[in-house]
Amino acid sequence: MAVDEPRQPRRAVPTDAALAPLAPYLADPEVTDVFVNGAEGLFVDRGRGAEPVAAWRAAEEEVRALAVDLIALGGRHLDDATPCVDVRLEGGLRVHAVLPPVSRGGTLISVRAAAAQAPDLDALQERGMFAARTRELLEALVAERINLLVTGATGAGKTTLLAALLDRVPHTERIVTIEDVAELRLRHPHHVRLEARQPNLEGAGSVPLARLVREALRMRPDRLVVGECRGEEVRELLTALNTGHHGGAGTLHAGGIDEVPARLEALGALAGMDERAVARQVGSAIGCIVHVARGGDGVRRVVGMARPVLTGGALSLDEVPR
Incomplete structure (x- = not known):
């Protein structure tokens, strides 16, 4: 070669x-x-x-x-x-x-x-990911322990933004992150990482994300984070965030913020949840959705923020002015 x-x-x-x-x-x-x-x-x-x-x-x-x-x-x-x-x-x-x-x-x-050094909010703002007003809103989400969901396409900067936000969590709090492949790198001093395990050649020994979410609940997390929801683990995450675990977070693939309700409904279906159940769970569990996208100039930006709401029993989004 x-x-x-x-x-x-x-x-x-x-x-x-x-x-x-x-x-x-x-x-x-x-x-x-x-x-x-x-x-x-x-x-x-x-x-x-x-x-x-x-x-x-x-x-x-x-x-x-x-x-x-x-x-x-x-x-x-x-x-x-x-x-x-x-x-x-x-x-x-x-x-x-x-x-x-x-x-x-x-x-x-x-x-x-991965970047040689994970960027913090200062660095992301300098790179043009968000303006001052959006940064204030993002920092308020962390300070007020709002459960949030960071969405975007592959390579849009979801994990990078989430890591920068989690670095703002007070050092007295315990963060437990759960990922299919561990990518979140935090400077936080009390960060516990769990990573899913694939089955061996005999098809045994797997430890899926859904199980790790349940295990994490026994570890007394102050902040429970699922690196990316791809399947039935969305049920465990929503359940956890609906039972007093404030300040939690997750990431989700979505091409646009308007696609997020349909994506959540599709993942909920994999977990045996109907659309109404997903809407009620998301509406009470997730306080804010932050959507990021990569522009044609290569710059990753926060392009939308919204609150999940119930409209006639269906899940919809209420845009947050920035």
Whole structure:
């Protein structure tokens, strides 16, 4: 595999041999994502969208071997029986790999690189994520222990914003975060992290998010946070936030803030909840929804805030002026 040198390699990257072909790109502090699309090439995202790396050369066999090695580095196995795997590596790296024939164009590798230092609210404001008035509202949500849901598309900055908000939690409070793959990195001194576990090769030993939410309730959290609701764990989160756990939070994939009610209803259906039950639970559990989006200029911004309300028994949103 041929590589070229990126600009200003400053991010600390684990020295494992498996990462060597990608290390020059991951070390660049501007790079947020690295993609390998089989033998078709390598792309990096420095905040301006995916850009091809002309000097990259690798055959499909080399890319597959790289994917297998990276997944093994995270303690999991990638093969024809398990062709799609997601792992977390040291240094804040998250690796996802897909093998053919699930991926039609060859082995696919996606690596998300965490920032060298997680930005705080000051840094996010300087980057244009929100103006002063919106910042006041966000800080008030934390100070007043309002349960909040941060929504947005992939790469919009949901986790980054949530981490910056949680850093504002008083240090006397205990934060318990629950994630499928641990990504939230907080500077808070009392942060307890729980991470879901996938089943082993025999299909046993899994610990899903829904169970971890129940376990976390026994850990006396002052702030209960679910890194991302993707399925039936939304029921446990809403139940927890409806039983006196104030100041909790979660993130949710949604293309626009107006899509959030439908997304919550869809997840609730996976947990056996009808639309009316979801609406009543969300209306009483979630105090504010904060939606973030990445613009064409690459800047991630808070583009909407709203309160969930019940309208004729259905879930709707009441916009919060900013």
